[in-house]
Amino acid sequence: MFDEIKVIGFDADDTLWVNETYFRDAEDAFAKLLSAYETPNKIDQELFRKELDNLDIYGYGVKGFMLSMVESALEISNGMVKPEMISEILKIGKDMINKPVEVLEGIPEVLESLSKKYKLIVLTKGDLLDQKRKLKKSNLSHFFHHIEVMTEKKEEDYSEVLNHLEIQPKEFLMIGNSLKSDVLPIINLRSNAVHIPFHTTWEHEKVSPQELENQKYLTLQSASELLTYL
Amino acid sequence: MFDEIKVIGFDADDTLWVNETYFRDAEDAFAKLLSAYETPNKIDQELFRKELDNLDIYGYGVKGFMLSMVESALEISNGMVKPEMISEILKIGKDMINKPVEVLEGIPEVLESLSKKYKLIVLTKGDLLDQKRKLKKSNLSHFFHHIEVMTEKKEEDYSEVLNHLEIQPKEFLMIGNSLKSDVLPIINLRSNAVHIPFHTTWEHEKVSPQELENQKYLTLQSASELLTYL
Structure with a gap:
């Protein structure tokens, strides 16, 4: 797959x-x-x-x-x-x-394992200083080749970042909790996405069921399940 | 030079x-x-x-x-x-x-001219969204190969960016108005710097005369003077 x-x-x-x-x-x-x-x-x-x-x-x-x-x-x-x-x-x-950074369950083990086979990067929205500080506090920085803090996560924003990093869409897989920001724009670029829902989602990140119809992406319950597929 | x-x-x-x-x-x-x-x-x-x-x-x-x-x-x-x-x-x-962005005098012409001979990049501190918005409003984006918004501009921050972009310090020249943020850390990396003072400087960016003793950098009155040297 x-x-x-x-x-x-x-x-x-x-x-x-x-x-x-x-x-x-x-x-x-x-x-x-x-x-x-x-x-x-x-x-x-x-x-x-x-x-x-x-x-x-x-x-x-x-x-x-x-x-x-x-x-x-x-x-x-x-x-x-x-x-x-x-x-x-x-x-x-x-x-x-x-606040201290609370890393989600299984993440360090998953990153450890995936980093041996793949190049891992972080693509996040938010405040530059905030996100860099959180990454540092998380002790996860060393798993990642590149950190990109984006002002938006729309199709054109991803396209720009992938171009800049010279990554082909078919060779790329995005993993995230937001259908709107991490999954749909990626699928529209004919790239690959895995959705791992978090128990609470900001209203602004919600999408209508129509937008999801016939879209091809994998949904997993936790990051640990990634290791079955990758 | x-x-x-x-x-x-x-x-x-x-x-x-x-x-x-x-x-x-x-x-x-x-x-x-x-x-x-x-x-x-x-x-x-x-x-x-x-x-x-x-x-x-x-x-x-x-x-x-x-x-x-x-x-x-x-x-x-x-x-x-x-x-x-x-x-x-x-x-x-x-x-x-x-506020609209007020580009400093001579900047578009200087960038136009330099962009034919050199790779130009922006290295700025500040808020990610703010700086990206200002760059867009300035109509200067197309002159630059890369925009890096940095959380700090200390020696190690520059070192990280230059490494990441695969630029040798001796092949690099930094131009800016702040001795503290644009000139001294660059000289400490044995790279090159030009200081173009702006008429007002934030107190936090000021440096003592001692720190400047025996430091080698060029000071110009305006960006247009760059064309005499480059």
Whole structure:
């Protein structure tokens, strides 16, 4: 099935290590903080809308998320937010940045084994400093030949990176938790993808069932299962 | 003098386009906003201290600067800052991100000319999305073979990039406005550097005269003068 593969690309957040869980926790803390002004559900919706509005200018990552929380707090409270709540929002964000990196189960063993047969690279979205720091904290850096932090993960972004690294689509396999960012654009490039779902997915990364119809990709329950195929 | 040079690296902010001026303007606006609490001089000092404190976790770029302004405002006001001031801080930052890119005089002509004889690359610090956006807005992208956004510009960071791009130090010339980030680390690698000062320099980028003693690098008044040497 994967006979021609020479290079394997790994997504980072929620593929190599836990990430989305910390955003969910931060959103919960944010909703609790502003509970005097709105219901948790409404606060969640407003924050998500604000994140999407700001995505073009802030991009992905914790700093943009922090700025969107501050802006949402001002709006949700109708400009009545207390300064100590703003302090608390900054603290929530800084705590996220300073969290230890929790590598997902089986990942070091899988990378160890695959690195003997394939060239491994990381293709991740997010904040440059954040992602480099997480990679360092993860102790996984030495398995990878190249780390590419991308501002977006659309078809043209992958195409640019593969070209730049002189990788043929048919020789490439992408592994990640997001159908929208790690699987669909890769299949559209006639390359190969394996989907390994994480238990929680950011709303923005979700895709409709129609988009998945007749698409050819493998879904696995955990990274360890990769070793059966590769 | 530069006979062996094959690849020329350009810093971006304040070398290709105006940047520091916008930060100075933002700092002035911030000091004005908080003038009820402190003198402009004290506010400036506090913000600078806060930026340095946060540099490790936020890195360089506008988003970190915005978060440092918010945090400083909370502290300078002793937790009394008004919500509309926080809104105004977010606006100052968003305006910075949305500013058009002002390419420095002579740059397009110099790049046009040099690109015929040398491989040109960009080596810049800062926020990934910010820098990619500025490069796009500048209409200078097509002159460059490679864009590297770096989290730091220390000796080891340059060494890593040059290795990765398979460039020999003696064949490389770095051009930039910062002695600390663009010139000294490059000279320490026994590579070549040209310093083109910009009229304003961030305090954090300044170096002591002692560090510059006996260092060999060329200082030019403008990019156009490069064509006399290259």
